[in-house]
Amino acid sequence: MGIDQKPPAGQKALIFEQIELAKEKVQDSQVWKSIFRPGSPFRKGYRDTSRDRALAMMNNLLYHLHPVKLKRHGLKLTYTYCLGGLSFFLFVILTITGIYLMFFYRPAAEVTAQLAYADMKDLSAAIVFGQLVRNMHRWAAHLMVLSVFLHMARVFYHGAYKPPREFNWVVGVNLLQITLLLSFTGYLLPWDQLAIWAVTVGTNMMGYTPVFGRQLKFILVGGLEVGPATLIRWYVLHVLALPFVAVLLMAVHFWRIRKDGGISGPL
Numbered sequence: 001m002g003i004d005q006k007p008p009a010g011q012k013a014l015i016f017e018q019i020e021l022a023k024e025k026v027q028d029s030q031v032w033k034s035i036f037r038p039g040s041p042f043r044k045g046y047r048d049t050s051r052d053r054a055l056a057m058m059n060n061l062l063y064h065l066h067p068v069k070l071k072r073h074g075l076k077l078t079y080t081y082c083l084g085g086l087s088f089f090l091f092v093i094l095t096i097t098g099i100y101l102m103f104f105y106r107p108a109a110e111v112t113a114q115l116a117y118a119d120m121k122d123l124s125a126a127i128v129f130g131q132l133v134r135n136m137h138r139w140a141a142h143l144m145v146l147s148v149f150l151h152m153a154r155v156f157y158h159g160a161y162k163p164p165r166e167f168n169w170v171v172g173v174n175l176l177q178i179t180l181l182l183s184f185t186g187y188l189l190p191w192d193q194l195a196i197w198a199v200t201v202g203t204n205m206m207g208y209t210p211v212f213g214r215q216l217k218f219i220l221v222g223g224l225e226v227g228p229a230t231l232i233r234w235y236v237l238h239v240l241a242l243p244f245v246a247v248l249l250m251a252v253h254f255w256r257i258r259k260d261g262g263i264s265g266p267l
């Protein structure tokens with residue numbers, strides 16, 4: 001039979017029957033059943049009932065982010081403008097580009113060897129995709145501050161901070177603070193004049209915090225004035241401590257959206 005020739009009707013039915021048999025065999029295997037849990041549309045015996053639809057939502061990691069039942073308007077782009085989703089997307093971009101930068105950047109600065117500054121220069125001029133990835137990291141950071149702020153404004157204007165979402169609003173406020181802190185700690189890392197003096201001004205301002213201002217400044221600066229100790233402290237905060245807290249808070253934030261009944265209703 002040539003490529004352009006169609007199989008006769010009987011042969012076609014036989015091919016379909018064999019495909020069905022093979023599909024059943026795969027679906028009956030333990031490997032398949034261990035991955036696709038009861039209620040999954042890919043599992044044998046799935047029926048389009050409310051129970052199976054609810055199970056499909058609950059048993060899939062990605063669908064699980066949504067409540068079992070969604071309000072129709074919650075799916076409208078013009079209700080949320082997906083600003084929260086956009087903030088998360090930018091966070092993912094920042095993580096990926098940040099890991100790339102970590103391969104080339106050393107957070108060290110001494111009088112004799114300003115490694116951080118030299119590495120930053122190399123990233124801009126000598127390293128494959130260095131300039132591109134560094135700029136993507138910078139732009140995504142600026143955009144994330146903007147998108148988180150706009151997301152907060154959207155939530156406020158929809159009154160979505162009211163019960164039952166007041167706890168998630170507080171989680172959000174903490175996420176905003178972490179976003180700003182990530183931005184600020186990243187600012188020191190190029191170790192150029194702009195960074196050093198901006199952080200000197202910033203930490204001096206922190207020194208005026210009531211009651212424990214001096215202690216706070218001492219911990220963040222790692223001494224009495226901005227220097228190599230500050231750089232390593234802010235580096236660890238920037239690449240480890242703050243992202244860790246951000247991921248934890250985001251997990252709680254997303255889980256609460258689901259548990260609070262999905263996106264809030266129109267005013």
Ligand code: HEM
Binds near residue numbers: 086173176179264
């Ligand atoms: C890293 C920062 C943040 C991320 C990644 C994030 C992510 C999200 C996502 C994906 C949603 C679902 C709806 C949407 O996309 O708009 C959402 C909803 C929500 N967010 Fe955020 N968010 C962040 C910061 C904030 C901030 C700063 C606040 C408020 C201070 C906040 C409060 C809320 C509330 C109350 C909801 C529920 C909104 C509703 O039901 O209409 N979030 N967030």
